[in-house]
Each structure stands twice: as C-alpha cells, then as structure tokens.
Amino acid sequence: KMKYIIGIGGITNGGKTTLTDRLVKVLPNCCVVHQDDFFKPPDQIEVGEDGYKQWDVITSLDMEAMVNTIRGWTENPVKFARSHGMPVSASSDDEDEEGQVHILIVEGFLLYNHKPLTDFFNKCYYITIPYEECKQRRSSRQYTVPDPPGLFDGHVWPMYLKHRNEMEDSCLPIEYLSGLMSKDDIFTCVHEDIQNTLLNCL
Ligand SMILES: Nc1ncnc2c1ncn2[C@@H]1O[C@H](COP(=O)(O)OP(=O)(O)O)[C@@H](O)[C@H]1O
Numbered sequence: 313k314m315k316y317i318i319g320i321g322g323i324t325n326g327g328k329t330t331l332t333d334r335l336v337k338v339l340p341n342c343c344v345v346h347q348d349d350f351f352k353p354p355d356q357i358e359v360g361e362d363g364y365k366q367w368d369v370i371t372s373l374d375m376e377a378m379v380n381t382i383r384g385w386t387e388n389p390v391k392f393a394r395s396h397g398m399p400v401s402a403s404s405d406d407e408d409e410e411g412q413v414h415i416l417i418v419e420g421f422l423l424y425n426h427k428p429l430t431d432f433f434n435k436c437y438y439i440t441i442p443y444e445e446c447k448q449r450r451s452s453r454q455y456t457v458p459d460p461p462g463l464f465d466g467h468v469w470p471m472y473l474k475h476r477n478e479m480e481d482s483c484l485p486i487e488y489l490s491g492l493m494s495k496d497d498i499f500t501c502v503h504e505d506i507q508n509t510l511l512n513c514l
C-alpha cells in the first residue's frame with residue numbers, strides 16, 4: 313500500500329483551505345488534517361508584552377496531538393478514514409491490497425517550523441500573498457476568537473516574516489505558489505503536479 317503525505321502550508325488567508333477542499337474532492341482515498349483544529353483554548357494562549365494574545369506561534373498549538381493524529385493515519389489510513397467519516401474506495405477494504413494509494417493532506421499556517429511534523433511530508437507546498445492582499449483578506453475573516461484592532465500589524469505579520477525566514481533557513485524542499493493566481497489556476501497547477509508525482513511512484 314502506498315502512502316503519500318502532502319503539506320499545504322502558507323500565509324494566513326493565502327487560500328490553503330480553499331485549495332485543500334478542492335483537492336480532497338478529486339484525489340482518491342484522501343484524508344485531511346487541519347492545523348487550526350489544534351489551537352489551544354484562549355486561556356492557555358500567552359499574552360505578549362504588546363498586550364496581544366500570541367496566537368501565531370508554535371506553542372499556541374497542541375503539536376503533539378497533531379503529530380499523533382498524523383501518525384494514526386500512517387498506521388492505518390483506512391481505519392482513520394472510517395473514524396473521521398471520510399470515504400474510502402471499496403477495494404481498499406482489503407487490508408492487504410497492493411497498489412492502492414492513500415493520500416493525506418495536512419493544511420496549516422505553521423507546518424514547516426516543527427521538525428517532528430516536517431519529517432512526515434513527501435511533498436511541501438507553500439502559498440504566499442503580499443502584505444496588502446493578506447491584510448485585506450484577513451480584515452473580512454471571522455475566527456472563533458476575533459482579531460483585536462492592530463493584531464495584524466502588531467503580531468500576525470511580524471510572526472509570518474519570522475517563521476518564513478526560519479523555514480527558508482531549514483532548506484526543506486518547498487514548492488512556492490502565488491495565492492494571487494485564480495482559485496482555478498492554483499488548483500489545476502497543484503492537482504497536475506500531484507498526479508504526475510503519483511504516476512512516477514506507481
Ligand atoms: N486564489 C484566490 N484568489 C482570491 N481570493 C482567494 C483565493 N483563494 C482564497 N481566497 C479567499 O481568501 C479568503 C481566505 O481563503 P482560505 O482558503 O480560507 O485561506 P487560508 O485557509 O489560507 O486561511 C477567503 O475569503 C477565500 O475565498
């Protein structure tokens with residue numbers, strides 16, 4: 313059984329979820345893990361000297377739980393899909409099935425700054441958009457905890473730049489995508505890339 317784990321990382325509001333939702337619909341036996349599901353509760357988020365809750369740092373996420381969830385998928389993708397209500401093709405019911413591809417997409421804004429997580433990825437995508445576009449998109453977004461005024465310039469953007477620099481220093485093989493392309497173009501580009509890679513592996 314072949315297993316393939318794809319990271320869809322990138323800037324906040326770059327279009328990670330939009331792309332992931334479309335890929336999951338067309339890729340065979342595909343499960344997804346969203347990093348946003350692993351945010352700690354608000355009372356466990358550190359408050360910085362600037363007075364802002366420090367959401368955009370790795371310690372605001374339960375990374376151990378996230379890594380364990382992904383490990384659970386690697387141990388048994390079919391069981392994982394069933395227990396998460398995701399469809400698996402009929403033939404994959406046979407646990408000994410050869411030549412079956414199982415795909416996991418991991419989506420999130422801080423995927424490539426945590427070694428135990430990066431070790432899992434067979435392929436790393438990273439979506440970026442410029443400052444103005446990011447600030448604009450973020451201003452119309454509603455999170456479970458709404459952004460206080462000034463959070464974007466005071467915390468979100470500086471943390472993005474810091475993590476991006478750390479990621480570039482780590483020398484991971486990352487495929488950069490412009491989030492300014494149309495939703496259709498981004499999807500087509502990544503879908504074709506994944507299909508080509510899987511064909512070469514089989
Ligand atoms: N390629 C794109 N072009 C223009 N707007 C986009 C594009 N992709 C996503 N968006 C919009 O940007 C916002 C954030 O998209 P989303 O996929 O939730 O981003 P992320 O998961 O990276 O935070 C949404 O309003 C979405 O409709």
Ligand SMILES: O=C(O)c1ccc[n+]([C@@H]2O[C@H](COP(=O)([O-])O)[C@@H](O)[C@H]2O)c1
Nearest residue numbers: 323324325348351367368421455456457
């Ligand atoms: O989802 C939550 O509970 C949540 C609570 C507070 C803040 N967030 C924001 O979620 C952002 C990452 O998600 P995303 O989809 O914009 O990439 C990050 O920039 C955080 O500031 C998210």
